[in-house]
Amino acid sequence: MPPVLSTPPLAIEDWPLPYEERLAARPSSAIDLVVIHCTELPDMAMAREFGERIHYAGTQTGNSGHYYIDLAGKVYRFVADTRVANHTYGYNPRSIGIELVNIGRYPDWGDSRHQAFTVPYTAEQIASLRTLLAQLRNDHANLRWIAGHEDLDRRLEPAKDDPSVLLRRRQDPGPLFPWNEIVPSSGLERLNATPTVP
Template identity: 30%
Template sequence: MLLTVRKICMISSLLGVMACSASVDQQVTETKESSALTVVQWPIIYNDKREELSLEYLNKRYNIKAEEAKITPKMVVVHWTAIPTLKASFNAFNSPMLPSSRGKISSASQLNVSAHYLIDRDGTIYQLLPNTTFARHVIGLNHSAIGIENVGNGSTLPLTTEQLNANIALIKQLSQDFPIEYVIGHYEYKNFVNHPLWKEVNPNYLTEKTDPGETFINQIRASLTNLNLKNVPELPQ
């Protein structure tokens, strides 16, 4: 059954009640619910072109030759979108091709950036891609990383308590389904240069990131101590 986001409202989770955004009219598939979590399925375009570009990225950036653009999740990377609305954030990820405005990273690939999850400011969780599908969201680690994007920017739109609680609940669920070893903020990805998980072939292909903010990611990790996650490596000298 297809539902609009307007019709999916006031859905309950163990964290409390989360009201779905009423600002998006595009159709989404029905929610997946468990006693712990509610996730709204809202897939971005995944067609032959996105698969082709994903396989090309794996090959050229990571020296991984694969028949399918799949990942083996071992970490979760938390981001903010730096885009003020849910709909605009979704639209930024939806196209398989990188827009011309992202010229700084286009030399690495024409594959558009994306993530597996997008969390609205009210805490509603939307799933954009299956957990084991390749997504471009973090340099060097995409082959093993599930990406969570949060609508906001940390300054004029600071991430919310509802988003914090949603991230914690989602990561707990993911850790039940996959052997998650690390939960990191996007800004910490450089700490994995020279780590066994690091795959980027070009040592100069690095960008500066600050998302989702040190306080936000530390609050998430403080609520995940029972998962026995590994410590983020020290930044290489």
């Protein structure tokens, strides 16, 4: 049975993507995983613009998380929980994606000389994330797992500056994300897997 929330519900601003209704529907019972992401973009405006881009001609949809948490801790919902958002290769039908605004490696994601994450997540973001996770556990009875994008998508690609160097395609939420603070209080178990696991 899901936990009962002991804190007031989190204020979430609904900001649905223009193509949200074209994303596949799913029941709450299908959701057992939360995936944590870093936008690797400087601000919410750029994250929104990226989320609105069409990447899949057949469905006229794009790539985005369900929730976005800005630097001040404000939470936006781009995609309803009961829609399948495209955020983690191989895991979308079962998961909810949460994106934290953070510059990450921007704008040099593919450059082998610029792979360090240097900006910590804000205390406000982490506080909102903890409340959001509690709320999601309350809303979805089968929610059991939590993972980073980097845990689940381990594909490699050649570096743009030196194709002989292979880089991880996804390295978010990155080394500055406080897993030791988040996992114990979330009531979720950390899932570490390869993309081939269903």
